[in-house]
Amino acid sequence: MSNAQHKEHAALANEFNKDATRVGWHDETLWWIRQKRDKAAHHLPEWEQLRNTASAIKDNVLSNLHEYLCSFEEQALRNGVQVHWAADAKEHNEIVLSIVRRHGVNRMVKSKSMLTEECHLNPYLQEHGIEVIDTDLGERIVQLAEEAPSHIVLPCIHKKKEEIGALFHEHLGTPEGNADPQFLTAAAREHLREKFLTCKVAITGVNFSVAETGEFVVCTNEGNADMGAHLSDVHIACMGIEKIIPQRKHLGVFLRLLTRSATGQPITTYSSHFRKPRPGQEMHIILVDNGRSRQLGRDEFRNSLKCIRCGACFNTCPVYRRSGGHSYHTAIAGPIGSILAPNLDMKAYADLPFASTLCGSCSNVCPVKIDIHEQLYKWRQVLVQSGYAPVVKKMGMAGMTFTLSRPALYKIAGKAARWTLGHVPFVVNNKLNPWYHQRELPEVPESSFGEWYAKNRKKKSS
């Protein structure tokens, strides 16, 4: 978790923006990925049809979640998989710990899983004397740096290659000053190989699970999930209950959308299906709710559960690109994180739905057509009405509505504002005014349009 939990998005974004060059680099890096996504999408004439289909399948899933989950459990049990249900993060973490303890190990490997980040599994296991080695390269990098991932698909996208070189020099003993990505990747591979070979327990996430067969699919580009799962005696897969899809054939829709949306690749390098433990292996699957049922019950926000965690909304978001993932102070940052987080804790994440211009680009790239920017707007209403608006804002808004619903008062206020700007501009042109800090205020016209109209078009006015 970010060590800056108590600051709000605007303050954290302000800190990020103190290094203007880095902001430019961060923006360009992610924009490049957005362009790769566009190119991949435009290669498929049926792209919008795919999005519609994926969205409709997920609608069906959300309306029949109970049946699909029960079917999945039945099939998985038949396949010899041990199925666990966790109501929240705490239960999830306890289940993992109990499995690990039963096998008497103090070290395990884990491939990328945003769910375990959401549940803060790593610190929990560490407190209980279990070392977790993240095997996704990006995750391993942020783990060595003792940071949280800043992006759900590209966990260390906020780090430059020179910083990674320095980190590897410190932790893995690579030569000082070497920042060659290929060299560093090889060093990480070497370092992780030893962990893979010696860890008895492996955790993976789940991208999709299939109700009709009880199998689950894990997508990685590095093959690290496979390496962990195949070399271990115990495979624990952690999934949010919304990851379920009805039938295997539906993967044909989702796998085509997932990586094109995420990075612009036609498909992930590894889309691995796990159905039953190999002889002598134990396979566990933990089905986690952690607020998802609550979100399902919120009519206006249930669609957020369609998310397949591709990160396209991050890459396209002009705010995310210029504020960095850590400014969202939650495991899942970006636009989708801003509509998921308030469901977990309205007070702690009341700032996130306001960290947007409501430009709508997120909804346009979303492969499952979540109306993200409309949900941001709706969360603002819910948060204010639930009492999470700052008091100063409340008073300002009340005054504004009072004035704007009274034409005569509006005219006086407008005149006063224009008079102030024209005659005593220092009242507003100062450092206390966030507009004026880096922008000039508009030049003051002689009269308002209303005044001009009254003077020039009097005969025509109704």
Place this chain on the structure above:
Amino acid sequence: MKVGLFVPCYIDQFYPQVGIATLELLEKQGVEVVYPPKQTCCGQPMANSGFEHLTQGCNELFIRNFYGFDYIVAPSGSCVLHIKEHLHAAKDEAKAADIRNKVYELTEFLTDILQVESLVANFPYKVGLHQSCHGQRGLKLSGMTELVAPSFSKPEQLLKMVSGLELITLNRKDECCGFGGTFCVTEEAVSVRMGQDRIADHITNGADFITAADMSCLMHMEGILRRRKSPVKVKHIAEILNGEAA
């Protein structure tokens, strides 16, 4: 055809020339235009801040001012989108629904309703078109780079009728400028950075002027341009289409 002219509050107070250009442009097309003098604001600043429940007074006032026109036209995609999506009134819901269907942003009114095919206007400059998000993604005034769909642009269609005007190509065709209503002060750092990046795109590609169908985006970018003493200026699309000189 009787059109109610809806002039957004910040245009009324700070950019009256945009209201005048809109009025004249519509009159030149032979439209009878009436400006209801008791209008104030659409209520969007409150609603986008999470206070939609306080906009009832604004909504009722808007309905009193604008019910009964054949069309309602405003030189702002953002304010029009707000009315289209959020104008409701417990007592007058039928009237509110009628207005929601009759409110148009200026450029879409010119291309779709009046079906304008030519304009008497000359603007011999390099112009960058800023696609304001609410007009583009909300009202669908233009195609969007995210979607796999045919490309079109109602504002561009009109700018191409202006003689001498050279439309420049931007590196990022439809990225937000960062104004975002109250976002521009609550998230000042990101807002300004977004504005700076947008302006840089126009400047790199040789713009003399930045235009848009929304004055709020232009006000934000103008603030940054003037602070930097840039020679690049902003001009609302209504002023250019109305044939005004630079």
